Amino acid sequence: MNKDVQDRMNASDKQLTTREKIIHCLEAAPMTARDLSKELRISEKDAYAHLPSIEKSIKHQGKQIKTIPCYCLSCGFVFKDRKSFKKPGKCPECRQSRIEAAVFGVVPD
Numbered sequence: 001m002n003k004d005v006q007d008r009m010n011a012s013d014k015q016l017t018t019r020e021k022i023i024h025c026l027e028a029a030p031m032t033a034r035d036l037s038k039e040l041r042i043s044e045k046d047a048y049a050h051l052p053s054i055e056k057s058i059k060h061q062g063k064q065i066k067t068i069p070c071y072c073l074s075c076g077f078v079f080k081d082r083k084s085f086k087k088p089g090k091c092p093e094c095r096q097s098r099i100e101a102a103v104f105g106v107v108p109d
C-alpha cells in the first residue's frame, strides 16, 4: 500500500471524534445510551453528556435528535416532557426506579 493511501486511512480513522461517531451510530439506527457505550467503548455517562452538544451541532446540518422517551416499567408512566437526555432516577407517579432507558436517533429536521 502506498504511503499516501495509508495516511489517508489513518487520518479518516483518527479524525472522527466521539461526537461524530455517536452521530453516525444514531443515524444508522436508534440506540440507547447503553447501546452507544458498548458500541463506542465509552461510558454511559459520557454518551449522555455528549447528546446536548450533538443536538446543537447537527441543527446546522438540518438534523435533530429524535427521542423515544423513557418510561416506568412499574406503572407505564412516560417521561414525555423531559428536557434532559439523562435517565430519571425515579418515577414521579409510583416512585419506583425501574425506568426503561430512552432511545435516541438522528433524523432529518
Ligand SMILES: [Zn+2]
Residues within 6 Å of the ligand: 072, 073, 074, 075, 076, 077, 091, 092, 093, 094, 095, 096
Ligand atoms: Zn411509575
